[in-house]
Amino acid sequence: xxxxxxxxxxxxxxxxxxxxxxxxxxxxxxxxxxxxxxxxxxxxxxxxxxxxxxxxxxxxxxxxxxxxxxxxxxxxxxxxxxxxxxxxxxxxxxxxxxxxxxxxxxxxxxxxxxxxxxxxxxxxxxxxxxxxxxxxxxxxxxxxxxxxxxxxxxxxxxxxxxxxxxxxxxxxxxxxxxxxxxxxxxxxxxxxxxxxxxxxx
Amino acid sequence: xxxxxxxxxxxxxxxxxxxxxxxxxxxxxxxxxxxxxxxxxxxxxxxxxxxxxxxxxxxxxxxxxxxxxxxxxxxxxxxxxxxxxxxxxxxxxxxxxxxxxxxxxxxxxxxxxxxxxxxxxxxxxxxxxxxxxxxxxxxxxxxxxxxxxxxxxxxxxxxxxxxxxxxxxxxxxxxxxxxxxxxxxxxxxxxxxxxxxxxxx
DNA sequence: GTACTATGTGAGCAATACCTCACATTGACT
DNA sequence: AGTCAATGTGAGGTATTGCTCACATAGTAC
Numbered sequence: 001x002x003x004x005x006x007x008x009x010x011x012x013x014x015x016x017x018x019x020x021x022x023x024x025x026x027x028x029x030x031x032x033x034x035x036x037x038x039x040x041x042x043x044x045x046x047x048x049x050x051x052x053x054x055x056x057x058x059x060x061x062x063x064x065x066x067x068x069x070x071x072x073x074x075x076x077x078x079x080x081x082x083x084x085x086x087x088x089x090x091x092x093x094x095x096x097x098x099x100x101x102x103x104x105x106x107x108x109x110x111x112x113x114x115x116x117x118x119x120x121x122x123x124x125x126x127x128x129x130x131x132x133x134x135x136x137x138x139x140x141x142x143x144x145x146x147x148x149x150x151x152x153x154x155x156x157x158x159x160x161x162x163x164x165x166x167x168x169x170x171x172x173x174x175x176x177x178x179x180x181x182x183x184x185x186x187x188x189x190x191x192x193x194x195x196x197x198x199x200x201x
Numbered sequence: 202x203x204x205x206x207x208x209x210x211x212x213x214x215x216x217x218x219x220x221x222x223x224x225x226x227x228x229x230x231x232x233x234x235x236x237x238x239x240x241x242x243x244x245x246x247x248x249x250x251x252x253x254x255x256x257x258x259x260x261x262x263x264x265x266x267x268x269x270x271x272x273x274x275x276x277x278x279x280x281x282x283x284x285x286x287x288x289x290x291x292x293x294x295x296x297x298x299x300x301x302x303x304x305x306x307x308x309x310x311x312x313x314x315x316x317x318x319x320x321x322x323x324x325x326x327x328x329x330x331x332x333x334x335x336x337x338x339x340x341x342x343x344x345x346x347x348x349x350x351x352x353x354x355x356x357x358x359x360x361x362x363x364x365x366x367x368x369x370x371x372x373x374x375x376x377x378x379x380x381x382x383x384x385x386x387x388x389x390x391x392x393x394x395x396x397x398x399x400x401x402x
Numbered sequence: 403g404t405a406c407t408a409t410g411t412g413a414g415c416a417a418t419a420c421c422t423c424a425c426a427t428t429g430a431c432t
Numbered sequence: 433a434g435t436c437a438a439t440g441t442g443a444g445g446t447a448t449t450g451c452t453c454a455c456a457t458a459g460t461a462c
Binding site: 403404405406407408409410411412413414415416417418419420421422423424425426427428429430431432 | 447
Binding site for chain 1: 235316320323324356359360362363364365366367368370371372375376383386387388389390391393394
């Protein structure tokens with residue numbers, strides 16, 4: 001069928017490796033030195049490639065950021081999937097604990113990177129392709145909540161994710177002890193407490 | 202007493218007004234055009250002053266940011282104080298609702314500004330004077346929680362603040378309806394649920 | 403008017419950033 | 433060895449930014 005077929009599958013091994021190197025370098029720079037030091041020259045040097053190579057695989061600096069956001073989002077989604085594997089029969093609190101622990105672990109591994117990616121995701125997300133990837137995670141969480149009979153799974157998924165993110169970001173370098181349990185407590189309250197609870201004097 | 206007294210009180214009216222203009226311009230630029238467009242030239246133009254004037258009252262660009270963070274933190278603290286005035290006799294949920302509503306209102310007024318200031322506060326807070334101002338708000342919240350007999354008021358104050366901030370930031374431009382009630386539910390769960398609740402099958 | 407200080411101005415410097423492009427290198431295939 | 437396309441290089445163009453400093457203006461006291 002292909003009238004103009006490439007004569008052979010062009011070896012993508014090298015280039016794929018270069019792309020990986022660039023993303024790895026970008027991640028390390030963001031984690032270790034912050035967003036301000038994240039520039040094309042630094043990334044190229046850390047990756048062991050020239051600046052030109054970056055622009056061979058990415059249309060611009062922001063595209064590297066987008067790729068990083070997507071990669072990390074996919075990894076996190078995979079972690080969530082693992083945490084939820086076989087958790088259908090667990091009681092709500094136990095299942096929530098597995099979810100929250102996955103989130104805490106993910107953010108703990110590279111806290112600065114995770115924070116920066118959250119911020120950049122918002123900045124780049126206005127009208128780009130980033131949202132699609134991130135919404136996969138939200139959809140997975142919403143499905144879990146739906147199984148549990150939560151009234152408004154989509155909104156609840158968003159709220160719980162934002163809640164956990166906020167608490168983790170703020171507490172990681174302050175009071176990390178028992179953080180998972182604290183978050184689970186709040187999540188349980190959000191999910192189980194009725195609209196007007198605890199009114200008595 | 203004053204051996205070397207200034208011969209008269211130097212009129213601070215003009216300069217005070219210039220400082221206010223600069224801060225107001227900075228706030229508007231951050232809210233309307235984002236952190237990337239926040240540069241000295243833009244601030245000076247928006248404020249109707251020259252670039253030199255900025256450097257007459259601030260040692261650098263970051264100092265403008267710090268001043269903005271402090272101003273907004275003070276305003277928020279004042280809002281919290283108002284919300285808590287006469288709330289001692291209210292039941293926990295009602296008092297929490299007043300607190301959360303104050304936070305939601307504050308972030309809703311200038312959501313982008315609030316988000317950016319949160320981020321910049323963290324970036325600038327490493328070793329500067331910003332922390333002192335922000336910790337005032339946390340201390341006020343901790344005192345409220347202490348009155349209610351909360352076990353670990355300092356940590357709880359931090360957790361609740363981070364929780365609310367995360368949920369508000371994420372939901373403001375998605376599902377603002379009932380946001381206050383949703384946050385209160387999570388906060389109530391955090392505060393009232395025992396360490397190991399809801400275990401039964 | 404004169405002197406003096408406080409306040410305001412903005413052209414331009416130094417630094418840095420993103421990105422281009424003409425060129426070098428590599429490696430598969432003949 | 434020779435050819436060709438894919439891949440890699442990095443000096444430098446262009447643009448922007450934070451900031452300085454020599455100067456102008458305004459207001460007060462005499």
